[in-house]
Amino acid sequence: MPKQTFVLNGEPVTVDVEDDVRVLWVLRDLLGVQGPKYGCGINVCKACTSHLNGRAFNPCSVRVGDLAEEDRVTTIEGLPGEVGADDGELHPMQEAWIDRDVPQCGYCQPGQIMAAVALVKKVKREGRTLQESDLDTIRNICRCGTYTRIREAVEQGSRAMS
Numbered sequence: 001m002p003k004q005t006f007v008l009n010g011e012p013v014t015v016d017v018e019d020d021v022r023v024l025w026v027l028r029d030l031l032g033v034q035g036p037k038y039g040c041g042i043n044v045c046k047a048c049t050s051h052l053n054g055r056a057f058n059p060c061s062v063r064v065g066d067l068a069e070e071d072r073v074t075t076i077e078g079l080p081g082e083v084g085a086d087d088g089e090l091h092p093m094q095e096a097w098i099d100r101d102v103p104q105c106g107y108c109q110p111g112q113i114m115a116a117v118a119l120v121k122k123v124k125r126e127g128r129t130l131q132e133s134d135l136d137t138i139r140n141i142c143r144c145g146t147y148t149r150i151r152e153a154v155e156q157g158s159r160a161m162s
Contacts, residue, residue, distance in 0.1 A: 006067040008033070009078025019065025024048050026064045027075065035076035035110040039141070046140035049111035049118075050075045056118035076110035079117065083161075092160035093117050093153070100153040104144035112140045116154040120161050130158040 005014040008031065015030050022041075027033040027050075036059055039047030043061035050059055051074040052067075059073070067073070074082060079091045090098075093113050103109050115138050123130050135151050142150065 002065070004064045004067065005069045006064075007070070007072040009074055010072075010081050012069075015064070017064055019063060021064050023059035023062045023064050023067065023073065027059060027073070033075050033077060037107055037110060039108070039111075044141075045108075045111075046115060047108050047111045049114040049140060051114060051118060054118070054121060056115050074114075076114060079114065082117075091117065093120070093157035096153040096157035096160060100149045100156060102146050102149045102153050104142075104146055108140055108142045108144075112138070112142065112150055115140050116150075116157060117161070119154070120158045123158070124161070130155060 001016045002019060003014050004017055004026070005012060013031060015026055017026055017030060024036055024038060027036055028038070036048040036050050038060065039045035041060045043058045046058060048058050048060045049056050051057065053072050079094065080089055083091055085091065093116055097103065097109065097113060119134060119138060120130060123134055135154060
């Protein structure tokens with residue numbers, strides 16, 4: 001079986017798995033990373049949203065064989081490390097989620113937070129501030145319907161992210 005190597009949450013990992021296995025299954029089933037959730041498996045619900053080289057991606061739709069050794073995959077578990085947080089500390093967006101009492105069932109929350117962080121980073125790279133229209137681009141599905149609180153948390157998290 002071929003070996004696949006990439007960087008996961010700041011650490012290089014190697015797994016023995018066929019090229020066509022989706023990254024989501026490698027994360028969850030082989031590496032035990034449970035943050036990215038399986039929702040649809042066809043890149044629609046976005047419950048598995050993670051980061052690939054700092055940008056949002058959906059591991060349910062990417063083959064592990066398409067990753068290069070230097071590709072950096074970050075899941076919700078590794079998000080605090082992106083801002084240099086100590087063990088037990090949270091990313092500013094996670095703090096905003098708690099402050100705004102966003103989670104209900106919680107299933108979509110890791111993907112929602114990862115999409116929000118990627119959006120804020122994109123907006124900041126473009127040298128502008130988050131606008132209401134930017135929030136409309138987050139397409140993650142929440143069955144509980146906490147969209148108003150999600151939007152409030154994204155705005156608060158954006159202000160806290162340096």
